[in-house]
Structures are given as C-alpha cells and as structure tokens.
Amino acid sequence: MDASPLVVVMGISGVGKSAVGHELAERFGVEYVDGDDFHSEANIAKMSAGTPLTDDDRWPWLEDIGRWLAQHGADGGVISCSALRRVYRDVLTDAAPRTLFLHLTGDHDLIRSRMEGRDHFMPLSLLESQEKTLEPLQDDERGWAFDITPSPAEIVDAFVARAGLEGATS
Numbered sequence: 001m002d003a004s005p006l007v008v009v010m011g012i013s014g015v016g017k018s019a020v021g022h023e024l025a026e027r028f029g030v031e032y033v034d035g036d037d038f039h040s041e042a043n044i045a046k047m048s049a050g051t052p053l054t055d056d057d058r059w060p061w062l063e064d065i066g067r068w069l070a071q072h073g074a075d076g077g078v079i080s081c082s083a084l085r086r087v088y089r090d091v092l093t094d095a096a097p098r099t100l101f102l103h104l105t106g107d108h109d110l111i112r113s114r115m116e117g118r119d120h121f122m123p124l125s126l127l128e129s130q131e132k133t134l135e136p137l138q139d140d141e142r143g144w145a146f147d148i149t150p151s152p153a154e155i156v157d158a159f160v161a162r163a164g165l166e167g168a169t170s
C-alpha cells in the first residue's frame with residue numbers, strides 16, 4: 001500500500017499523459033511535472049521540425065527525469081515521460097527503484113484525432129515513428145497498460161485499483 005506513489009505516465013505522443021498525470025497527481029496531492037519540460041531546446045526544435053529523436057538525444061533527458069524521480073522518492077510525484085523503450089525505463093528505475101509505470105495505449109486513429117484537436121509542438125507526422133519505437137512494458141517491469149478510451153478519471157481509478165494504492169479521493 002502506498003499513499004504517495006511515484007509514477008511515470010508513459011506512452012507515445014498524444015496518448016493523454018498530461019491529462020492522466022494531472023488527474024493522478026491531484027488525486028494523491030503530489031507534485032506533477034511534464035517530462036517535456038526537461039527536453040533541451042535542441043530536442044524540441046528537432047521534434048517540431050518533424051525529425052524523431054535518437055537514443056543519444058534522449059539519454060541526457062532521461063538522466064534528468066531519473067534525477068527528478070530520485071528527488072521525489074520520499075514524497076512521491078507524477079511525471080509524464082514517453083519512456084518508449086525498455087532501456088529508457090531501466091534508466092528511470094535504476095535512479096528510483098520504487099517508480100511505477102502507467103502506460104497509456106490506444107488506437108492509432110483515436111490518438112491521431114486527439115492530436116489534431118490540440119495546439120502542440122509535436123507534429124502528427126511523428127506519430128508513426130513513436131509507434132515503431134515503442135516497446136510495451138515487460139512482465140518484470142513495475143507497471144501496467146491502460147486503454148485510453150475511458151476518461152482520465154476512470155483510467156486513474158483503474159490504475160489505483162491495479163496498483164493497490166490507498167488514500168486517493170476521487
């Protein structure tokens with residue numbers, strides 16, 4: 001049981017990490033931060049121009065997110081971070097072993113339509129490369145996948161139940 005969870009809300013662009021992350025953090029009264037805020041200007045410029053990030057672009061960013069998780073190990077917190085590959089998630093778990101992953105997954109067309117409806121630096125053209133890079137959570141990782149058709153509140157309910165968390169007020 002954990003009343004101050006430490007959670008990475010992960011998944012490809014547009015899947016709802018910010019929406020669900022805010023809701024989860026509010027439920028537990030812990031800090032929420034958007035992992036995009038840790039990207040360098042160069043990374044943001046690259047993505048904005050429609051070029052996918054490479055592993056080398058992502059390592060320093062992941063190290064920074066790992067540091068944030070380690071700093072929030074005691075009080076808990078929620079951060080959104082695509083964390084698309086297993087090796088990326090290992091960087092985060094090595095930094096903060098109690099981290100839980102909430103993986104948001106959804107149908108391509110639904111994600112596309114949600115991305116079309118918002119104002120954001122990430123172009124639609126990068127959706128396919130995000131999907132190709134994604135490696136789903138493996139059995140030995142501390143997390144679970146949730147479909148994005150329900151509302152953010154319902155997704156948080158499902159995560160809280162699956163993770164056996166306590167202390168949340170909806």
Ligand SMILES: Nc1ncnc2c1ncn2[C@@H]1O[C@H](COP(=O)(O)OP(=O)(O)OP(=O)(O)O)[C@@H](O)[C@H]1O
Binds near residue numbers: 013015020122
């Ligand atoms: N469960 C949901 N039901 C309906 N709409 C949603 C849901 N989750 C997110 N949305 C909407 O879909 C759009 C994309 O969501 P959001 O910006 O949270 O995704 P994201 O994964 O944080 O994206 P990025 O990583 O690109 O910043 C937003 O307009 C958001 O309001």
Ligand SMILES: O=C(O)[C@H](O)[C@@H](O)[C@H](O)[C@H](O)CO
Binds near residue numbers: 011013036039058083
């Ligand atoms: O690893 C990546 O390629 C990036 O983190 C992207 O996923 C975006 O930053 C994010 O999704 C915003 O759209």
